[in-house]
Each structure stands twice: as structure tokens, then as C-alpha cells.
Amino acid sequence: MSTPIPPAARRPSRLRLTAYALAQVAAAPLALLLLVVLVVGGALALLWVGIVVVALAVPASRWLARRHRAMAGAVLGTPLPDPYLPADGPGVVRRVLGWARDPMTWRDLVWLAWAASLGLALSLLAVLLLVVVVTGALWYFGIEPLMRLRCAVDRWFLVPGHTERLERRVQDLTASRAEVVDHSATELRRIERDLHDGAQARLVALSMNLGMAESVLAADPEAARRLVADARQSTVAAIGDLRSVLRGIHPPVLADRGLAGAVGALALDLAVPVQLDTALPGRPPAPVESAVYFAVAECLANVVKHSGAAHAWVRLAHRDGVLCAEVGDDGRGGADPGHGTGMLGVMRRLAAFDGTMAVSSPTGGPTLVTLEVPCALSSPRTTPSSGPA
Numbered sequence: 511m512s513t514p515i516p517p518a519a520r521r522p523s524r525l526r527l528t529a530y531a532l533a534q535v536a537a538a539p540l541a542l543l544l545l546v547v548l549v550v551g552g553a554l555a556l557l558w559v560g561i562v563v564v565a566l567a568v569p570a571s572r573w574l575a576r577r578h579r580a581m582a583g584a585v586l587g588t589p590l591p592d593p594y595l596p597a598d599g600p601g602v603v604r605r606v607l608g609w610a611r612d613p614m615t616w617r618d619l620v621w622l623a624w625a626a627s628l629g630l631a632l633s634l635l636a637v638l639l640l641v642v643v644v645t646g647a648l649w650y651f652g653i654e655p656l657m658r659l660r661c662a663v664d665r666w667f668l669v670p671g672h673t674e675r676l677e678r679r680v681q682d683l684t685a686s687r688a689e690v691v692d693h694s695a696t697e698l699r700r701i702e703r704d705l706h707d708g709a710q711a712r713l714v715a716l717s718m719n720l721g722m723a724e725s726v727l728a729a730d731p732e733a734a735r736r737l738v739a740d741a742r743q744s745t746v747a748a749i750g751d752l753r754s755v756l757r758g759i760h761p762p763v764l765a766d767r768g769l770a771g772a773v774g775a776l777a778l779d780l781a782v783p784v785q786l787d788t789a790l791p792g793r794p795p796a797p798v799e800s801a802v803y804f805a806v807a808e809c810l811a812n813v814v815k816h817s818g819a820a821h822a823w824v825r826l827a828h829r830d831g832v833l834c835a836e837v838g839d840d841g842r843g844g845a846d847p848g849h850g851t852g853m854l855g856v857m858r859r860l861a862a863f864d865g866t867m868a869v870s871s872p873t874g875g876p877t878l879v880t881l882e883v884p885c886a887l888s889s890p891r892t893t894p895s896s897g898p899a
């Protein structure tokens with residue numbers, strides 16, 4: 511749901527509406543031209559010339575549609591989203607095939623026909639009402655309904671329908687589910703390796719030491735004592751290893767102190783001073799809490815490893831049903847998820863909860879990583895904290 515806009519801000523003036531109508535009239539010949547070019551280009555798509563024509567005409571038609579989306583958004587009081595699928599990658603043929611698979615391309619095509627015919631008629635009527643002086647009163651009362659009708663039909667064509675939105679959602683969920691399965695498998699392998707190389711290796715050493723101590727106990731009690739002491743050391747180390755594996759699964763500090771407390775504890779251990787603003791009015795669900803904790807931990811590790819920053823900050827907030835964590839630093843910038851595995855891992859982890867990660871990190875800094883996960887908070891159990899760590 512969009513936040514209600516006060517009526518005065520929502521409604522463009524009658525003169526502005528007439529200017530929109532004029533722009534729509536002026537755009538109609540271009541819409542007709544693009545429609546013809548796209549139909550002819552599409553018909554010739556098996557030849558190179560057709561592909562080139564389509565490759566030039568689709569961006570032009572998208573540009574025109576975007577201008578009309580902006581106008582319809584202003585007239586109807588709700589901005590319309592940019593609904594196109596992301597480009598399929600480099601290469602003209604690939605791009606054209608990607609456009610052909612995007613239902614919005616076909617909707618745009620039908621919209622061009624509307625904008626060049628009945629839509630044009632409506633907008634032209636709106637302009638003529640002002641231009642022909644005797645119809646002044648008609649213009650005064652008629653311009654708004656006329657333009658709302660024109661823009662409502664524009665919106666009907668230019669925004670994906672309910673079924674298309676659901677189809678896209680299913681595609682997104684299928685992709686994120688595959689990533690989660692992949693991520694879980696990787697996590698399981700990591701835990702297996704950690705147990706194998708850490709605790710298991712130490713327990714094997716422990717068992718050997720105890721076996722040797724047993725065999726020399728009668729003959730050489732002093733050697734047996736040393737072996738038992740070594741075995742005790744191995745036990746302590748094995749317990750330490752097990753603890754760190756468990757901490758990697760669900761850090762105890764998170765269970766005890768909640769997200770704000772756990773992030774505070776993380777910040778305390780860092781070489782860079784971290785300013786905290788982590789007031790949360792309640793606790794997110796445990797899996798979200800854990801995902802966001804590890805995401806913040808990775809971002810802070812990146813600050814220490816790559817940024818050369820003198821200061822960093824972490825903000826946690828919950829707004830409009832979305833948990834938002836920001837990690838920033840005043841370092842050299844240039845953070846790029848494509849250049850490592852850490853940030854991509856964070857993206858995958860958050861995608862499992864419909865969450866996103868946005869990175870702003872121009873060369874020279876500052877870097878700001880924004881993590882957002884939609885979730886509800888349960889009753890407050892953590893004390894909000896604010897201030898430098």
C-alpha cells in the first residue's frame with residue numbers, strides 16, 4: 511500500500527493536465543511510427559535487418575512508455591513501477607530474444623496502438639476543450655475526468671497484470687529457493703569440514719594419547735602422566751573447536767542479547783571504531799535475526815579488511831514492516847559484490863527471506879551497504895542501544 515498523499519499534492523492543476531494532454535497528442539505520431547516499425551521489424555526478424563530495426567525501436571518505445579508512465583503516475587497520484595525484466599546480457603540477438611520473452615514488450619506494443627488511436631482522441635479532446643473558447647466551462651469540469659480516464663487506460667496497458675505479477679513472483683521464488691538449497695548444502699559441507707578438521711582430529715589425538723598412557727601406565731607412570739596431560743589439552747582444544755562451530759550456526763550472544771546486543775559485541779572486537787544506532791522495538795524471527803547478524807558481521811569484516819576507514823557505523827531500524835540494517839564506513843570505497851564470495855553469500859542468505867542488499871560505494875568512499883528484510887518484530891525483549899562501541 512502506498513502512503514496517502516495529501517489531495518493538494520496529489521492533483522496536478524488543470525493547466526498541467528492540459529500540458530500532459532498536449533504532450534500525449536504530440537507523442538501520438540511517434541507512437542504510430544514505432545508501432546509500424548516494430549511490426550515490420552518483427553515480421554523481418556529472421557533477417558538481420560529486422561533484428562537491427564527491433565533493437566533500435568524497442569528502447570525508443572520503452573522510453574516513450576516510461577514518459578507516459580510518469581505522467582499517468584502524476585495524474586493518478588501513485589507512481590507506476592518500471593516493470594521491465596533485466597537485460598539478458600551483451601549481444602544484440604540475446605537482447606532482442608530477452609525482450610521478446612518479456613510480456614511487457616508485448617503490452618507496450620498494444621499500448622502504442624492505443625496511444626496512437628483512441629488515446630490520442632481523448633487527449634486531443636482535452637486540449638481542444640481549452641483551445642476552443644466557448645467550451646471553457648467544459649474544459650474546467652471535463653479536463654480532470656478525461657485525463658484520469660486516459661491515464662487509467664495507459665496504466666492498464668503499461669503495468670503488468672495480476673497474473674503476470676504472480677508469474678514473476680513464482681519465478682523469483684523459484685530462483686531464491688534454488689539459491690537457498692545451494693546455500694544450505696554449502697553450509698552443511700562447511701560444518702562437516704569444520705568438525706572433521708577440528709574437533710574430530712583432536713578427539714583422534716586424544717584417544718591415541720589415552721591409549722598410549724594406558725599401555726605405559728604400569729612401566730613408566732611419569733610418561734603416562736605427561737600423556738594424560740596432553741590428552742587434557744586436546745580436550746580443551748576440542749571443546750574450543752566445537753564451540754566455534756556452534757557459534758557459526760547460531761551465535762549464543764544472539765540468543766542471549768538479541769540482534770542489537772550481538773552487533774554491539776561484534777563492534778567491540780573490531781580494530782575500527784563503530785558508531786551504533788541500533789534501537790529496535792522488538793525482536794525479528796530467529797532465522798531473520800541470524801541472517802542479518804551474519805550479514806552485518808560480513809560487512810564489518812569487509813570494513814576492516816578492505817576499506818582503510820577511520821570510522822564505521824551500523825544502524826538498525828524497523829520501518830513499515832521492513833527490518834533495515836545499514837553498515838557504512840568512511841574508507842576508500844570500491845566495494846563490489848562481483849569481486850568476492852562474501853557479499854554474494856549475504857545476498858543469497860537474505861534472498862531466502864525476500865530480503866535485499868544494496869551497495870553504494872563510489873571510488874574514494876564512503877561505502878554504505880543497506881540490508882533490508884521484510885519481517886514483523888515480536889514483543890520487545892532487548893534494550894535499545896545507541897552510542898559509540
Ligand SMILES: Nc1ncnc2c1ncn2[C@@H]1O[C@H](COP(=O)(O)OP(=O)(O)OP(=O)(O)O)[C@@H](O)[C@H]1O
Pocket residue numbers: 812813815816817818839841842843844845846847848849850851852853854877
Ligand atoms: N567496505 C568496503 N570498502 C572497500 N572495499 C570493499 C568493502 N567491502 C567490500 N569491498 C570490496 O569488494 C570486494 C567484494 O567483497 P566480498 O566480501 O564479496 O569479498 P572478500 O571480502 O574479498 O572475500 P570473502 O569471500 O572472504 O568475503 C572485496 O574484495 C573488496 O575489494
Ligand SMILES: [Mg+2]
Pocket residue numbers: 808811812850851852853
Ligand atoms: Mg568479505
